[in-house]
Amino acid sequence: MVIPAYAADPQAYTVTIAQTGDAELDQMLKDSCTLISLKDAAPVGSFAMVARARADEERFMTALHSLGYYEGKAQVHIANRPLDDRGLYDTIDYSPASPPISIQITVEPGALYHIRTLSIDGKVPVDAKQWLALKDQAPARAAAIQQAREKLQTALQEHGYALAKVDEPVGHLLPDTDELDVSYHVESGKRVALGKITVKGLNQVKPDLVDRHLRIAKGEPFKLSDIEKNRQDLQATGVFSSVRTRIGKSLDSQQQLPVTFIVSERLRHTTQLGAAYSTDLGASFSSFWQNRNLLGFGEQLNFTAGITQIGGNSTTGIGYNVGLNFIKPDFLQLDQTLHVSLAAIKQSLSTYDQDAVLGEVLLSRKLTPFWTGGIGISPEQSTITQAGETHDYTLVSLPVSLKYDSTNSLLDPTSGSIVTPSVTPVVALTGSETNTFVIMQLSASTYLDWHSQGRSVLALRGLLGDIVGAGRFDLPPDKRFYGGGSNTVRGYRYQSIGPQFSDGNPQGGKAIATATIEFRQRLFEHYGIVAFTDAGQVSPDTLLASGDWRVGAGIGARYYTGFGPLRLDFALPVNQQSNSGSFEIYIGLGQAF
Incomplete structure (x- = not known):
C-alpha cells in the first residue's frame, strides 16, 4: 500500500498566464504578478496564497485599465477552482507536495477604448489643449492620460502660471462606441514674477560662487525651466552633493513668488x-x-x-x-x-x-x-x-x-x-x-x-x-x-x-x-x-x-x-x-x- 505525501505549509505551486494577444499587456501582467515574483522568495500556505491571488486580480485590472482595456476581465484559478470556491482552502491544504499546485491566470482584454474628446474646464491660455500632448482617437491609456495632466501642469508653470493647479483627470466611458471622454479641471491663477531668491545650506562655499551661477533675479517673469537650469548649473559646480529647489506656495507682499535653493555641500x-x-x-x-x-x-x-x-x-x-x-x-x-x-x-x-x-x-x-x-x-x-x-x-x-x-x-x-x-x-x-x-x-x-x-x-x-x-x-x-x-x-x-x-x-x-x-x-x-x-x-x-x-x-x-x-x-x-x-x-x- 502506497501512502501519499501531503503538502506542508507552505505549499509549492506553479503559475501559468494565458496569452492575451497584446505583447505589452502580457509583459505587464507578468511583471505585476506577485504569485510569480514571490513564488520562490516567499512560499505561503493556503490562506496567504488565496490572498495573494485576490490582490493579483486587482493588479491585473489596473494593468488592463492602464492600457485602455476598460471592459477587461481577469480571473485566477487555483487547482482549477475559482477563488470564491468554499472548498479551495481544503484543496490546497490536502494536495500532495508533488506535483505542485497549478495556478491558472486568464485575462480577457475586451475592446480597446479610444479617446473621443479632450476638454479643459477653467480659464487657461488658448494653446493649453496642445500642451496635453494627447490626440483625439488615441488609445485611452490611463498612464498617458495621467501624464498629460502633468504636462499641462508643467506647461502652465513654464508660461508663468506658477500657482496653477490641475486636478486629476475625469473620464466618462461610452461603452456603445468603446470611447472615453476626458476632462481636466484647471485653476491657473495669474502670471507671476519671481520674488526673493534665497540660498540655504552654504558653509564653506563662498556666496559669491553661487551668485555667479544664479542667472535669475527678483522681478523677472516666472519660468520653471529657468529655475531648473540654474539648479543644474549649481549642481555642475562640483562643490554640492545635492541642490534642491523649493518654490513658494503663496505670493509675497509684492505679489511675487519667492524661490529657495537648498544646497548640501560635498565633503571638502x-x-x-x-x-x-x-x-x-x-x-x-x-x-x-x-x-x-x-x-x-x-x-x-x-x-x-x-x-x-x-x-x-x-x-x-x-x-x-x-x-x-x-x-x-x-x-x-x-x-x-x-x-x-x-x-x-x-x-x-x-x-x-x-x-x-x-x-x-x-x-x-x-x-x-x-x-x-x-x-x-x-x-x-x-x-x-x-x-x-x-x-x-x-x-x-x-x-x-x-x-x-x-x-x-x-x-x-x-x-x-x-x-x-x-x-x-x-x-x-x-x-x-x-x-x-x-x-x-x-x-x-x-x-x-x-x-x-x-x-x-x-x-x-x-x-x-x-x-x-x-x-x-x-x-x-x-x-x-x-x-x-x-x-x-x-x-x-x-x-x-x-x-x-x-x-x-x-x-x-x-x-x-x-x-x-x-x-x-x-x-x-x-x-x-x-x-x-x-x-x-x-x-x-x-x-x-x-x-x-x-x-x-x-x-x-x-x-x-x-x-x-x-x-x-x-x-x-x-x-x-x-x-x-x-x-x-x-x-x-x-x-x-
Whole structure:
C-alpha cells in the first residue's frame, strides 16, 4: 500500500498566464504578478496564497485599465477552482507536495477604448489643449492620460502660471462606441514674477560662487525651466552633493513668488585608492587625494601618485607617476576653467625608457552644452633611451583642442557621442634635428542604446593621427604613434603594432588609424558580457599609406557597481606579428572606452 505525501505549509505551486494577444499587456501582467515574483522568495500556505491571488486580480485590472482595456476581465484559478470556491482552502491544504499546485491566470482584454474628446474646464491660455500632448482617437491609456495632466501642469508653470493647479483627470466611458471622454479641471491663477531668491545650506562655499551661477533675479517673469537650469548649473559646480529647489506656495507682499535653493555641500576632502592589471603593462596601484573647494570658490587641488608596470610583458622595469593639479573654475569669466599641473613620470617599456618632468597651463571654455574648447602651453624635460641611444629633450607644446561630448556617463556611457579633434604644435628646444613639428589627432566614439535602459549597447570607437614637420627618427620616441593595448588594439602587447627594429622592439610611426566595434549586454542586475573587435595600423610615414593592419578580437565580463563597472577583457591577436603574444588580459574600472 502506497501512502501519499501531503503538502506542508507552505505549499509549492506553479503559475501559468494565458496569452492575451497584446505583447505589452502580457509583459505587464507578468511583471505585476506577485504569485510569480514571490513564488520562490516567499512560499505561503493556503490562506496567504488565496490572498495573494485576490490582490493579483486587482493588479491585473489596473494593468488592463492602464492600457485602455476598460471592459477587461481577469480571473485566477487555483487547482482549477475559482477563488470564491468554499472548498479551495481544503484543496490546497490536502494536495500532495508533488506535483505542485497549478495556478491558472486568464485575462480577457475586451475592446480597446479610444479617446473621443479632450476638454479643459477653467480659464487657461488658448494653446493649453496642445500642451496635453494627447490626440483625439488615441488609445485611452490611463498612464498617458495621467501624464498629460502633468504636462499641462508643467506647461502652465513654464508660461508663468506658477500657482496653477490641475486636478486629476475625469473620464466618462461610452461603452456603445468603446470611447472615453476626458476632462481636466484647471485653476491657473495669474502670471507671476519671481520674488526673493534665497540660498540655504552654504558653509564653506563662498556666496559669491553661487551668485555667479544664479542667472535669475527678483522681478523677472516666472519660468520653471529657468529655475531648473540654474539648479543644474549649481549642481555642475562640483562643490554640492545635492541642490534642491523649493518654490513658494503663496505670493509675497509684492505679489511675487519667492524661490529657495537648498544646497548640501560635498565633503571638502576625498581620498581614493585604485588598482588595475593587464598582461602587457602588468599591475599598477594608484592613490588620489583631492580638495574640492580649496579657497571657497570651487577650486580643486588634486594630488596623484602611482606605481606602474609591475610585471608586464611590455615592460622592462617598475615605473611611477606623481602629479599635482590645480583647477580654477570660472577663471576671468563664467564657464572658463584654468588648469595648472606638474608631474614626474618614469616608464620602463620595451619601446623606450623615459624619465620626464611635465608641466601644463591649460585654459578650457564651455562653448555650448556639448562643445568645449581648450588651448594651453606644456613644457617638458625628458631623458629617453631607445635602441641603446639616449637623448635629452626639452620641448614646449601648444595644444589646441575641441571636444564634443553628449554621453550620459563617464565610466559607463550608454548613449551619446564624443568627438575630439586636436592640433598640437611642438617646439623642440633640444634633442631633435627639427625645431617644430605638429601632431594632429581626431578621436571619436559613439554609443547606440538598443533599449531605453541601456542594457544592450553597441559602442564604436575610432582614431586618426598624423605628424607633420619632422622625420620619424627626428621625433622624440614618446611623441610617435604606437598601436596595441587597451586604448587601441586589444590582443596585442602595448605599443607593439607598427614598424620594428631588428630585435623586434617597436620603432613608432608618424601616423595611426584604429577602429573598434564592441557590443555590451547587461545580464540580470549586476552582470554583463561584451564582445569586441579592434583593428589598427601604424605607418612609418603618411597616414593610411603604409603599415600592416592588425586585428584583435575578444570577449569580456562586467560587474556593475554603484561607482562604475569592473572590467575584465580577454583578447586574441587575429593576425599575429613577430612581437605579439598569444593573448592579453585587461582588468580595470570603467568600460574600455
